[in-house]
Amino acid sequence: MDFKKLLAYQKSFELAMMIFEISKSFPKEELYSLTDQIRRSSRSVSANIAEAYRKRIYPKHYVSKLTDADGENSETSTWLDFALACNYLDKEKHLELTELGIEVGKLVYYMINNPNKFGVNTGNE
Secondary structure (H helix, E strand, O other): OOHHHOHHHHHHHHHHHHHHHHHOOOOHHHHHHHHHHHHHHHHHHHHHHHHHHHOOOOHHHHHHHHHHHHHHHHHHHHHHHHHHHOOOOOHHHHHHHHHHHHHHHHHHHHHHHOHHHHOOOOOOO
16 A cells, blocks of 8 residues: 555645645744744654655554654644734634644554554564
8 A cells, every 4th residue: 555545644744735825824924933843844744654654664663753743743733823822823724723633643643553454563463
């Protein structure tokens, strides 16, 4: 299976693209701070999921990359909170993006806790 077929990858990519679009409206003075940070962290979730899937032959690397994805997802959530507090997002959009981030987190957590379902040889088969 291709990593692009993983639901966690698809949802995280969707979230990153939604954040990219909404962050276009952030103030120019945020370009090298909040805008850059939220785009970077949201994109990193998908990238780490892709890397984890390709490293599934090495169980510890697989888990490590997925925990990196989880950490980046949490960072993205924090930046969304800042965007809301700075009035760059309305509450409805913040809730929509946050809920999608929570869904991504649950999917990543599932992948971490069920590696054998993703082709990782854990020695327990």
